[in-house]
Amino acid sequence: MQIVVDLNRCQGYAQCVxxxxxxxxxxxxxxxxxxxxxxxxQHEHVRRAAAACPVQAxxxxxxxGDGVASSGAGDGRAGVDGR
Structure with a gap:
């Protein structure tokens, strides 16, 4: 499973945390x-976090199958402020 947080939508409500x-x-x-x-x-926890996000970020x-995420996720870590 791969995830991406849309940093333009995320408002820092921290339900995912x-x-x-x-x-x-x-x-x-x-x-x-x-x-x-x-x-x-952690898959089930992340699915619940995604569902609970108030802004669906x-x-x-x-x-x-080729190792590329269907969501277009990159690697590394990302933050709300884009750093």
Missing amino acids: FLAPRVFELHGEEALMYAPAVPGE ILVGEPA
């Missing part, structure tokens, strides 16, 4: 950090 704290972290008041590649044991995708 409460539901999937091993994938999402809040740094300061606005900086949401996340791991784009989700470990298997979390995009969830399954990797394609």
